[in-house]
Amino acid sequence: GNSVTQMEGPVTLSEEAFLTINCTYTATGYPSLFWYVQYPGEGLQLLLKATKADDKGSNKGFEATYRKETTSFHLEKGSVQVSDSAVYFCALSVLAGTASKLTFGTGTRLQVTL
Amino acid sequence: NAGVTQTPKFRILKIGQSMTLQCTQDMNHNYMYWYRQDPGMGLKLIYYSVGAGITDKGEVPNGYNVSRSTTEDFPLRLELAAPSQTSVYFCASRRDYGYTFGSGTRLTVV
Numbered sequence: 057g058n059s060v061t062q063m064e065g066p067v068t069l070s071e072e073a074f075l076t077i078n079c080t081y082t083a084t085g086y087p088s089l090f091w092y093v094q095y096p097g098e099g100l101q102l103l104l105k106a107t108k109a110d111d112k113g114s115n116k117g118f119e120a121t122y123r124k125e126t127t128s129f130h131l132e133k134g135s136v137q138v139s140d141s142a143v144y145f146c147a148l149s150v151l152a153g154t155a156s157k158l159t160f161g162t163g164t165r166l167q168v169t170l
Numbered sequence: 171n172a173g174v175t176q177t178p179k180f181r182i183l184k185i186g187q188s189m190t191l192q193c194t195q196d197m198n199h200n201y202m203y204w205y206r207q208d209p210g211m212g213l214k215l216i217y218y219s220v221g222a223g224i225t226d227k228g229e230v231p232n233g234y235n236v237s238r239s240t241t242e243d244f245p246l247r248l249e250l251a252a253p254s255q256t257s258v259y260f261c262a263s264r265r266d267y268g269y270t271f272g273s274g275t276r277l278t279v280v
Binding site for chain 1: 174201203210211212213214215218228260262264268269271272273274
């Protein structure tokens, strides 16, 4: 079956530090990969996506590259801000039958301090 | 542009009670989904729908029912609430690769 494994949190960083959140996946077929962010008390928001191998998704200074050879989609940001504090979910989607379905990792909480 | 709207935001149920979680989207998306999020866990798919009149089970459907009479609405029904159903419930809709999530319903069963 499909599964997503991401590093456990919380990850605590000082403002302007470099961020990496690891994500690896197992999937049948050719998945699309996503990073979602959840701010306190809110629903999930799409942060970035990549739909094929070697694609790089980017948004708001965050980047992730779809690495088929290592089945990974690690999230990076060069300089985090306090406003980046949230829970980050890695997810994959494989078309199965008539509908694609998202499979999520367990989430990684990021805390950024001044 | 409201997106995906879920009601209520919070609810406390007693064991054995029933309730319906409401979900409405105004984007004319055919695909809709219900997920639950337990503490420290990722989201698990309960039910999904590919269009009005068509629904199917996800990973954890036991104890829940859904219906999809219109494109806009996808309510989730709990018939006999159990403590194991204490969770945060998210509804989502999709077009292409773009999923839009509601802000969630936090349900506690006591």
